[in-house]
């Protein structure tokens with residue numbers, strides 16, 4: 001197997017046996033990034049910094065002083081600030097912004113001796129489900145270049161799927177890790193809200209955002225999660241709860257596990273192929289000793305509306321700081337202060353971001369607040385209660401990650417509402433603050449990956465990892481995909 | 497038609513915590529521009545606020561002092577507006593569930609005691625400053641100093657209970673004294689530590705309905721507050737008399753021209769779109785936290801003043817002077833623990849001590865005279881061991897040298913001579929030295945009695961007890 005498509009477990013073995021070193025591994029990824037430039041997964045590539053860092057880690061390894069992630073080469077979503085390179089959030093308005101500090105997760109990963117290979121492309125400020133809303137160009141799905149990789153962590157997902165790195169960090173506000181993981185055949189985890197510090201994550205919607213890993217295997221996900229989790233005094237919303245040993249949830253069986261299947265997530269809007277694959281996986285778990293229970297999440301139909309109201313309201317305030325006054329893009333020759341704001345923001349933000357800022361501003365406006373924001377908060381409470389009731393009957397819930405597999409580039413670009421609806425099975429989890437993981441579950445007729453979503457109760461990441469790991473070991477459709485590198489360039493010219 | 501004015505105040509109290517409200521930057525005034533900043537208070541992408549617990553402690557003390565009900569759970573909210581000195585594009589403030597509500601503060605006005613209801617007190621962060629006036633700023637430039645960003649503020653909102661400008665300014669003066677007593681704010685209006693906006697409306701006397709109100713801003717002294725409100729009442733009165741409507745608007749007080757000018761409508765027509773701050777979890781205040789602050793609460797200024805009058809039997813004037821500044825009051829109270837005659841102690845603090853502070857331009861804790869040392873000197877005065885005049889000299893010398901006044905008295909033998917035999921000896925000598933005057937006195941020139949007293953005092957080096965000298969001298973001369 002090509003080492004670029006190996007999971008971290010396999011890489012660690014090769015490193016220990018001396019078949020591989022970090023410097024060569026890093027160089028190989030950099031070569032793949034260069035060869036796969038048409039995927040457009042990266043906004044910045046650390047081709048100058050990464051090799052030196054890899055040599056440092058090799059030195060540490062020789063002295064047996066290397067941290068737990070030595071040999072893990074990571075791609076970082078470009079909405080996580082680092083004090084090297086620029087942090088753009090996929091936006092023109094932060095085109096050349098450099099942060100003077102590292103995000104907490106970056107510090108933790110640095111301390112664990114991970115190597116950073118670059119910053120990945122994304123939908124501008126996380127706003128999108130296809131990675132077509134980027135000022136740095138769209139990202140192609142490595143499985144088929146005519147298809148989107150999902151979003152907003154599309155660059156991170158594509159980078160892992162295309163063999164540009166061992167794993168990646170993304171952020172998930174309404175499905176932005178899980179949906180691209182599903183579309184690209186990866187494991188993607190959105191942790192419990194507050195499990196991972198948001199300090200240094202450029203906020204889209206503060207009450208929904210979480211940072212999480214995109215990996216080939218549940219095992220890699222567990223290792224990465226182990227390092228980035230935990231309380232941070234710089235994030236008041238981070239939880240002061242002990243971090244369990246996530247590896248202890250691996251290599252376990254599913255006997256006696258109560259798997260809840262929410263009827264609302266299997267309606268007629270879900271592709272037949274997706275339905276079939278996910279149901280087959282449910283059947284396999286049942287055969288393996290899991291207890292499958294039907295459950296209901298009755299407020300699911302209101303989740304999308306509530307999500308887009310809350311997320312956009314928070315975003316309208318979070319993005320107010322990008323005004324051209326202090327840093328980032330500033331329009332030329334404004335006549336006065338107001339013109340400076342209007343021109344800088346009009347020129348600096350893309351269409352989707354502007355649409356959402358306006359929506360968010362509207363729902364908070366005096367006279368509309370109660371009807372929209374107030375009501376959305378009430379729906380959020382009801383959705384939380386739905387889950388709380390479901391978790392009385394089940395240990396974890398299982399559903400499709402998305403109603404469809406990856407769609408074609410350009411297909412939904414002119415129809416924001418259809419685009420928003422593709423988040424239908426992912427947003428509720430963010431509203432409820434729960435952990436959820438997408439694991440591969442076979443492919444559709446076009447050969448595009450299907451994602452299966454495992455939703456845990458608060459802080460039950462371990463349960464999600466346990467089932468995902470079990471499937472990946474015993475259920476071939478969930479195994480890390482065998483991958484053909486040339487596919488990324490397939491039909492390149494026909495694509496948009 | 498006679499009108500009644502209805503006045504409410506909104507006061508911003510800048511807290512004197514060591515660090516800012518949501519980060520660890522120092523909160524002190526006067527540093528070089530943009531040197532007390534970090535990613536959090538600069539609103540850099542990705543930075544998050546974390547509440548400084550000290551702010552809660554300060555807020556509890558003001559809540560207790562203003563008899564407010566403290567909400568067991570409070571919320572922060574974002575107040576959205578664009579301004580260059582507001583780096584996040586929103587201010588973290590409070591809207592629903594403020595820190596505390598429904599209190600009252602009693603204070604004195606020229607016309608007697610007045611109690612104003614307090615609607616609410618909430619916590620918020622200060623904004624930065626736009627710099628225009630400094631020499632390093634070009635004519636067409638505005639520079640931004642973010643040092644003040646994130647300095648903690650408490651905003652206190654009164655009910656519209658004031659009827660006269662004088663009541664509003666008296667309240668503000670009392671509030672300044674109160675926050676200084678609590679040690680939560682330096683009360684400096686010129687530096688903006690205490691900022692006040694006023695809402696003013698008029699209504700026909702006897703009517704319960706409120707008229708259209710205007711908001712007055714930019715009043716940075718007590719006098720300005722009073723003048724601006726008086727100006728605005730008159731302006732509204734004139735409008736109403738002419739049957740013209742009062743517009744709801746914000747006016748800026750122009751102290752140079754003594755007028756209130758309307759702000760351009762764009763500058764205040766904000767819809768702040770408040771919503772709960774998602775970066776901060778709901779705050780909690782426990783009874784334990786409140787009790788801890790309560791245990792350290794000082795006696796409040798009005799209570800202290802009343803006690804000085806009623807228990808210490810001091811004149812109202814003395815009580816007011818002594819309680820104006822809590823540190824003076826504490827000095828006085830320490831002094832009183834050792835001195836029986838409270839009026840004597842009061843006279844000394846109001847006289848010698850305050851004069852010395854003024855002359856040396858120092859704070860009372862820097863004065864080279866502890867209340868215990870001064871108490872020693874005043875005990876000597878009370879005993880009659882030293883005259884007032886001499887005591888004042890000793891006080892001055894002690895201040896200058898730092899030597900304890902009682903030690904100084906002993907070193908220089910300055911104790912008052914009251915011993916009869918010693919005084920009789922001096923008198924004998926004086927009479928012996930002035931035979932001519934003695935003869936004249938005996939011949940009927942009684943005015944010379946004063947001359948003899950003076951001579952005896954001089955001979956004693958000023959230490960003789962003048963009353964005793966007169967007594968003894970009279971006895972001696974009548975022989």
Ligand SMILES: [Zn+2]
Pocket residue numbers: 516519520521532533534535536537538646
């Ligand atoms: Zn700071």
